[in-house]
Amino acid sequence: MFFALGTERLSLRHLTPGDAAFLMELMNEPPYIDNIGDRGVRTIADSIRYVEEKYTPSYVRDGFGMYLVELVEGAVPIGICGLVKRGWLDHPDLGFALSSRYWSKGYAIEAAEATLLHARDALKLHHLYGVVSSKNTRSIRLLERLGFQHQPSLCVPGQPPGTVLYQAALVGKRLVTRIGPGRQPARNRTCPKTRSG
Numbered sequence: 001m002f003f004a005l006g007t008e009r010l011s012l013r014h015l016t017p018g019d020a021a022f023l024m025e026l027m028n029e030p031p032y033i034d035n036i037g038d039r040g041v042r043t044i045a046d047s048i049r050y051v052e053e054k055y056t057p058s059y060v061r062d063g064f065g066m067y068l069v070e071l072v073e074g075a076v077p078i079g080i081c082g083l084v085k086r087g088w089l090d091h092p093d094l095g096f097a098l099s100s101r102y103w104s105k106g107y108a109i110e111a112a113e114a115t116l117l118h119a120r121d122a123l124k125l126h127h128l129y130g131v132v133s134s135k136n137t138r139s140i141r142l143l144e145r146l147g148f149q150h151q152p153s154l155c156v157p158g159q160p161p162g163t164v165l166y167q168a169a170l171v172g173k174r175l176v177t178r179i180g181p182g183r184q185p186a187r188n189r190t191c192p193k194t195r196s197g
Helices: 017-027 030-035 044-062 107-121 137-145
Strands: 004-006 010-014 066-071 077-084 093-098 127-133 163-169
Touching: 004 107, 010 044, 010 077, 010 107, 017 030, 017 044, 017 077, 066 107, 077 107, 093 107, 093 137, 107 137, 127 137, 137 163
Parallel strands: 093 127
Antiparallel strands: 004 010, 010 066, 066 077, 077 093, 127 163
């Protein structure tokens, strides 16, 4: 099963065990751990297992997943971007993470927009979420540039404190939209605690 998306500068494709070395490096960068979480991927074997247990099944089960982002020139891996199906959300979540060496070059929004267009035009999805830490201002700005809006009335169960939820409607929207600066820090309401016993 082969999958690929392309932009002028980037190629997005399924992750394979052959990408384990890059994935291990990415997942151990401090910004990844601080903003996304520590996935416990410390060795190549851990990384291969993560691909085989997390990413590959989602391609088969959901028809989408997280994709490796490479530069067209030289096929250099620079990050990951794609869609994640979370059990507590009724629509997929847009996820992205680039190696810090490739920040501030426009690659993240280029990869994310390609993913949104694929979600809208090929997968026929109508809505997407963005789950993000409120301290991750870079990712929040990117989501807002893509037209995502904060959904403060929705809770984010089982996520670390400070996790916030954004949503975008894909049908009939023009990518990319821009939202000006000066927004207040986003917060989502606390989910009600479930009673045990």
